[in-house]
Amino acid sequence: MSDSDSSDTVLPVAVDAMGGDDAPGTIIEGARLAAERFGVEVILVGRPDEIGDVGSIPVYEASEVVGMDAEPASAVRRMKDSSIVRAAELVRDGEASALLSAGNTGAAMAASLLRLGRIKGVSRPAIAVPFPVLNSTPSTLLDCGANADCQPEWLVQFAQLGTAYARRRFDLPRPRVGILTIGEEAGKGNTMVKAACELLEEGSWADGCDANYVGNVEGSDVMMGVADVIVCDGFTGNIVLKSLEGLFDIFRPTVEQTVAKAAAEAEANRNGNGDGTGDDSVLATMNSHIDPMFEYFSPYNTGAAMLLGTRGVSVISHGSSSPETISNAIKTASGFAADGLVSELAAAVQTSV
Amino acid sequence: MSDSDSSDTVLPVAVDAMGGDDAPGTIIEGARLAAERFGVEVILVGRPDEIGDVGSIPVYEASEVVGMDAEPASAVRRMKDSSIVRAAELVRDGEASALLSAGNTGAAMAASLLRLGRIKGVSRPAIAVPFPVLNSTPSTLLDCGANADCQPEWLVQFAQLGTAYARRRFDLPRPRVGILTIGEEAGKGNTMVKAACELLEEGSWADGCDANYVGNVEGSDVMMGVADVIVCDGFTGNIVLKSLEGLFDIFRPTVEQTVAKAAAEAEANRNGNGDGTGDDSVLATMNSHIDPMFEYFSPYNTGAAMLLGTRGVSVISHGSSSPETISNAIKTASGFAADGLVSELAAAVQTSV
Numbered sequence: 177m178s179d180s181d182s183s184d185t186v187l188p189v190a191v192d193a194m195g196g197d198d199a200p201g202t203i204i205e206g207a208r209l210a211a212e213r214f215g216v217e218v219i220l221v222g223r224p225d226e227i228g229d230v231g232s233i234p235v236y237e238a239s240e241v242v243g244m245d246a247e248p249a250s251a252v253r254r255m256k257d258s259s260i261v262r263a264a265e266l267v268r269d270g271e272a273s274a275l276l277s278a279g280n281t282g283a284a285m286a287a288s289l290l291r292l293g294r295i296k297g298v299s300r301p302a303i304a305v306p307f308p309v310l311n312s313t314p315s316t317l318l319d320c321g322a323n324a325d326c327q328p329e330w331l332v333q334f335a336q337l338g339t340a341y342a343r344r345r346f347d348l349p350r351p352r353v354g355i356l357t358i359g360e361e362a363g364k365g366n367t368m369v370k371a372a373c374e375l376l377e378e379g380s381w382a383d384g385c386d387a388n389y390v391g392n393v394e395g396s397d398v399m400m401g402v403a404d405v406i407v408c409d410g411f412t413g414n415i416v417l418k419s420l421e422g423l424f425d426i427f428r429p430t431v432e433q434t435v436a437k438a439a440a441e442a443e444a445n446r447n448g449n450g451d452g453t454g455d456d457s458v459l460a461t462m463n464s465h466i467d468p469m470f471e472y473f474s475p476y477n478t479g480a481a482m483l484l485g486t487r488g489v490s491v492i493s494h495g496s497s498s499p500e501t502i503s504n505a506i507k508t509a510s511g512f513a514a515d516g517l518v519s520e521l522a523a524a525v526q527t528s529v
Numbered sequence: 530m531s532d533s534d535s536s537d538t539v540l541p542v543a544v545d546a547m548g549g550d551d552a553p554g555t556i557i558e559g560a561r562l563a564a565e566r567f568g569v570e571v572i573l574v575g576r577p578d579e580i581g582d583v584g585s586i587p588v589y590e591a592s593e594v595v596g597m598d599a600e601p602a603s604a605v606r607r608m609k610d611s612s613i614v615r616a617a618e619l620v621r622d623g624e625a626s627a628l629l630s631a632g633n634t635g636a637a638m639a640a641s642l643l644r645l646g647r648i649k650g651v652s653r654p655a656i657a658v659p660f661p662v663l664n665s666t667p668s669t670l671l672d673c674g675a676n677a678d679c680q681p682e683w684l685v686q687f688a689q690l691g692t693a694y695a696r697r698r699f700d701l702p703r704p705r706v707g708i709l710t711i712g713e714e715a716g717k718g719n720t721m722v723k724a725a726c727e728l729l730e731e732g733s734w735a736d737g738c739d740a741n742y743v744g745n746v747e748g749s750d751v752m753m754g755v756a757d758v759i760v761c762d763g764f765t766g767n768i769v770l771k772s773l774e775g776l777f778d779i780f781r782p783t784v785e786q787t788v789a790k791a792a793a794e795a796e797a798n799r800n801g802n803g804d805g806t807g808d809d810s811v812l813a814t815m816n817s818h819i820d821p822m823f824e825y826f827s828p829y830n831t832g833a834a835m836l837l838g839t840r841g842v843s844v845i846s847h848g849s850s851s852p853e854t855i856s857n858a859i860k861t862a863s864g865f866a867a868d869g870l871v872s873e874l875a876a877a878v879q880t881s882v
Contacts, residue, residue, distance in 0.1 A: 245713075245714075247714075310779060310783065321711060324711060324717075324718060324719040324720075324722075325719045325720050356768060357764075357768075358674060358677060358763075358764055358767040358768060358771075361598075361600075365677060365764065366677040366678045366762070366764040367677075367678050369764070394768075394771050395767065395768035395769065395770065395771025395772035395773075395774075395775060396771040396772065396774050396775035396778070397775060398772050398775060399775055399776060399779055400775060400779070409719070410711075411710075411711055411718065411719040411722070411765070412764070412765055412768060414711040414748065415709060415710075415711060415747075415748040415765060415768075415769060416748065416768060416769065416772050417748065418711075418747050418748025418749040419748035419749065419751050419769050419772055419773055420748075420772055420773070420776055421748075421749055422748060422749035422750060422751060422752055422753060423752060423773055423776050423777070424776070425749070426663060426752055426753070426826075427780055427826070430663065430822060430826075431784055431819075431822070434818045434819055434822045435788065435815065435818075435819070437818055438814050438815045438817070438818035438819065439815075441814050441818075442795070442810065442811045442814040442815070445810060445814065446799065446810075457795065457798060457799075458795045458811060461791050461794050461795040461798065462788065462791045462792075462795070462815075464791070465787045465788075465790055465791035465794070466784075466787055466788070466791065469783060469784070469787045473779075473780070473783075
């Protein structure tokens with residue numbers, strides 16, 4: 177077990193240098209930022225010739241790379257010298273405090289499961305993703321894709337794991353926990369969800385982790401802040417995550433283009449020339465307000481999905497993450513390890529269902 | 530069977546006057562607009578004393594109202610003189626061409642199922658909802674909530690029903706059909722979806738309805754226009770629908786407020802007074818561009834979810850629909866009936882799975 181509770185040494189974060197749309201460049205830059213801004217040490221794992229000269233940042237050699245489109249489980253089993261597998265081994269062997277990858281999500285998950293193993297008592301680890309909420313702390317949705325088919329009992333464990341995670345990540349003393357379903361009233365949902373609801377309503381699961389169970393959460397409430405932790409099966413969670421990302425990806429450029437067009441028209445009206453050749457002060461003012469709003473809601477800025485339930489911290493970033501996002505995720509991963517999150521997750525699931 | 534193929538008379542649309550957040554006022558106004566703008570006749574069904582004087586629009590008396598929060602199936606069974614049940618009976622009895630309700634969705638579904646019955650060969654009717662796509666025709670997602678648990682075979686029928694619907698509604702000669710799941714490659718999904726994929730890939734189902742099967746669709750692609758018809762179980766579909774509506778409901782006011790603030794600042798900068806008391810021409814220009822964009826993407830403007838698979842046209846509108854949306858939905862419902870959509874749906878499912 178690599179949880180840094182057991183050690184006084186501050187260990188570096190093992191970063192898969194080869195994973196991500198613009199790897200290794202973006203990842204290296206993110207590692208540099210993490211050191212400069214947050215003083216968090218990193219080991220870059222990957223092909224030294226591709227990583228190149230990175231100054232004082234240590235590089236751990238791994239000769240193989242799991243591609244973004246590779247079938248995760250078989251790739252991880254086959255490619256024993258891949259960057260993601262070697263990075264997970266550094267955590268397992270106590271050489272690193274936590275693992276970060278922006279590569280193939282399934283491979284990061286499989287490598288973490290196979291090399292770190294599960295926390296005792298955990299049936300299935302789950303991917304937890306924080307969703308931005310207007311004027312409040314994010315809500316964490318899990319499972320966002322680790323388990324396409326779920327047993328009702330697993331959702332109860334997700335509730336326990338999510339509670340420990342949200343408490344630590346967002347400093348919430350008694351996280352509110354809900355279950356994602358298709359109606360407000362109790363007894364709504366599909367067969368699996370209805371069974372999970374009954375288990376969750378029974379309540380004893382919440383004692384050990386001090387959760388506040390708030391019942392059903394509908395799709396429309398995912399970003400409304402009605403619960404701090406929202407549990408669902410990995411099929412549903414992944415589709416919700418991707419759907420909201422997809423809508424964001426449509427809205428942001430559409431709003432930006434619409435505002436730019438309107439700003440040009442407003443300038444032209446002012447200048448009375450009607451050809452839109454005024455200066456760009458209206459657009460600049462618009463963007464100074466709109467950009468921060470979109471950054472706040474951007475699913476790419478939460479930056480750190482986490483696999484909850486493995487014996488070690490495993491954080492998964494978007495393939496399209498910027499260096500800033502990578503550096504934030506490295507800081508988050510390091511903080512989880514230093515705070516002993518894995519121990520807290522282990523304690524949370526000890527309350528039997 | 531109430532499909533107007535069998536009749537030369539143009540029948541009115543039976544409208545549940547009592548269903549909707551602002552019923553009956555908004556519904557009556559929508560019925561008036563439908564007559565004025567589109568020449569579509571309506572029968573308003575509900576309590577005459579609450580409906581009041583509506584001039585030449587016929588009113589069919591029903592003494593009961595199924596509330597928005599009522600448990601649908603039992604309410605429909607118990608309240609035999611409710612507006613939604615009576616409206617469905619008018620379609621069943623050949624007095625109306627189609628049914629429209631903006632009330633309790635589950636009750637509209639239950640009343641349609643119980644009073645109209647299923648098309649021969651249809652295992653389970655499904656709710657079809659068109660989603661806006663940028664610069665293209667909408668994509669239709671089904672099932673959006675009629676069946677929380679689904680059999681793989683039902684998704685094949687949803688594909689057939691959706692194909693017939695999309696062809697008629699959006700004038701698509703050979704609709705592209707996909708299945709909602711959690712990866713791009715074949716063989717991704719939960720157990721039910723994987724089984725449905727195998728049936729869909731087999732392909733003979735598509736012959737009778739002339740569908741073009743395009744395979745997996747991820748959550749991020751729901752509004753990207755990659756398929757004209759996207760099938761899923763009713764649990765997943767309802768959560769996707771509500772999640773996207775929820776994000777829209779957050780984004781629209783947030784963008785509007787942000788733009789208003791920025792516009793005031795831009796005006797103040799221009800006027801050099803810094804107190805934001807300039808005229809509102811920048812804001813007016815902004816809104817003239819932003820409002821149409823949001824109207825285009827608004828989930829409340831597609832206006833007409835349809836229950837596919839019942840022996841008669843049953844259209845379900847949002848509870849918060851405006852009179853314009855109601856009038857559009859009435860026109861759509863009437864058009865479906867006049868075009869013989871039910872016959873086309875029946876033909877589409879005759880190809881065995």
